[in-house]
Each structure stands twice: as C-alpha cells, then as structure tokens.
Amino acid sequence: MNNENRLREEICWLGASLFQRGYTVGSAGNISARLDDGWLITPTDACLGRLDPAKIAKVNSKGEWISGDKPSKTLLLHRQIYDRNASVNGVVHTHSTNLVNLTLQGVWSTPSILPPLTPYQVMKVGRIPLIDYDRPGSQAVAAQIAELANQVNGVMLERLGPVIWGKTVSSACYALEELEETAKLWMQSDKKLSPLPDSAVSELCEVFSIQW
Template identity: 70%
Template sequence: MSKESKLREEICTVGKSLYERGYTVGSAGNISARLEDGWLITPTDACLGRLDPAAVSKVASDGEWVSGDKPSKTLALHRQVYDRNPGVGGVVHTHSTHLVALTLAGVFNLEGILPPITPYQVMKVGRIPLIPYRRPGSPEVAERVAELANRVRGVMLERLGPVVWESSVSKASFALEELEETARLWLMSSPQPPALDASALAELEKAFGVSW
C-alpha cells in the first residue's frame, strides 16, 4: 500500500472514530494530511463517520484540485498551518460539544482557553488561544491562524470548534481528544479546580520537553 493510500485510510479511520464518539455530528468538521506533492483533505460537506478513502480530496502544492470529491473550503486555513510548520503532518477540526460550550460560557482567557489543570493537557496539548467568532471559511480566521501556527499546537474557533495539528492525523486527533476531555472536566467541576502551580509546570517542562 502506498503512503498516500495509507493516509487516506488513516483519515477515514480517525474520522469514523471521532464521529462515533460524538466529537462531531452531521457533516461538521474536517481532516487533512500532508503529502510530498500537496495535501489530502476531507471533501466539503462530508460526514466524518462515512468517509470513502477514494473520495478524499487530493490537492496539489499549487492549490489545484487533483482528485476525489470537492475539497473542504477550510483548506486555506489548513495550509497556513502546513506552510509554517514543516513537521506538521495532519490537521483535525471538529465541533466538539464541550469545547464549543466553553466558548459560549466564557473561556479562561484569550491566550489560553483553559488553565493547566491536568498533566496530560500540558504534555499533549499545551496552551490553546481563542480566535474570536468569524463566519465559517472567513479569510480573517486563516490570517489569524497564520500568526499563531508556529507558536501553538492548535486554536479554538469561537462557537465553531478546535483546530489541532500534529506530526500525523492520529496524533492531532489524540491531542484534540485530550483538549475536549479537559474542557469537559473544567465545565463539570464545581468549584472549578486550581491550575497546576509553577513548580508542577516546571517539572513537566523539564521531564517531557514541553512548554506551557
């Protein structure tokens, strides 16, 4: 099986898993992967739970639609991430319930939608900034992502959902899931827990080479 075929299968496997566990519904969300000669991205208005590997869109490095169904309109946003991070191999965007609810209720702050409350949040996700609401597909969102893409591992689009990137599609999905779980813990806790203190953060940074 070629590398491209494996990536097509990975996109479909991850999409189905996210959909079946309620991380996205209907035709919301999209997934992309880097190729040597361009990108793969889920088609526009596709259900992540019912993806066909052959129908996943292929787009060349110059932006030309090569094969598969019509590519998602969010490709411009994904490309901002890839263009600024040579090590990024996959980008995942969902409309995850607890993260969207967090933006409706009020995030911790604009620079970090959640305080560092669990070690795996710090290790696997890091600080996630909020991008204020703009309509889906707005070029302003892509411009803001371009400013942040090489400083963080993801962003939160107000009222829409998280966009998370990593070295592979699967790893991007794992980080997104960790972020959604942290939002769920934060929203369900009363009183809300204190953040990990400076010494705990410093220990995690030293042991795992991460930065909060």
C-alpha cells in the same frame, strides 16, 4: 499500500472513530494530511463517520484541487498551517460539544482557553488560544492561525470548535480528544478546579521538552 493510500485509510478510520464517540456530528469537521506533493483533505460537507478513501480530496502544493470530491471550505486554513510549520503532517477540526460550550459560557483566558489542569493536557496539547468568531472558511481566521502555527499546537475557534495540528493525523486527533476531555472536566466542575501549580507546569515543560 503506498503512503497516500495509508493516509486515506487513516483519515477514514479516525473520522469514523471521532464521529462514533460524539466528537463531531452531521457533516461538521474536517481532517487533512500532508503529502510529498500536496495534501489530502476531507470533502466539503462530508460526514466524518462515513468517509470514502477514494473520495477524499487531493490538492497539489499550490493548493489546487486535482482529484476526489470538492475539498473542505477550510482548505486555506489547513494550508496556512502546513506552509508555516514544516513539522506538521496532520490537522483536525471538529465542533466538539464541551469545547464549543466553553466558548459560549466564557473561556479561562484568550491566550489559554483552559487552565493547566492535568499533566497530559500540558504534555500532549499545551496552551490553546481563542480566535474570535468569524464565519466558517474566513480568510481572516486563516491568517490569524498562520501567525500562531509555530507557537502552539492548535487554536479554538469561538462558537465553532478546535483546530489541532500535529506530526501525524493520529497525534493531532489524540491531542484534540485530550483537549475535549479536559474541557469536560472544567465545565462539569463549574470552573472551580484549581490549576496545576506553576512549579508543576515548569517541571513538565523541562522534563518533556515542551512549551506551555
């Protein structure tokens, strides 16, 4: 199986896993992966729980649709991340309940939607900033994300959901799951949990060569 076929299978497996566990519902969300000659991205209005490897859209390095079903309307957003950060090979966007609810009730801060609560949140996800609401597929949102693509591992779109990127599609999914579970902890506590001390965050950043 060549690299493209493996990536198609990986996208389908991860999409089904996210859907089955309620990280996304209906036809919400999208997943993409970098190829040597472009990108793969889930089709527009596709259910992540019922993806067909053969129907995943392929676009060339210019962002032109060349095969599969019509690509997600968030294609520009994904492309901006890949163009700005050469280390990114996978991007995942869902409408995860606890994270969307967090934006409706009020995030911890605009630069970081959640305080540093757990070591794995700090290590695997990092600081996630809030992007103010705009319609799905907005070019203005894509431009804002492009400016952050090398600074953080993801963003939170107000009222829409997280966009997380990583070195692989799987690692992006795992980080998204960690973020959603951290939001769940925060919301269930009525936002009363104490953040990790600054010294603990600094130690994690130093030991694991990460940035908060």
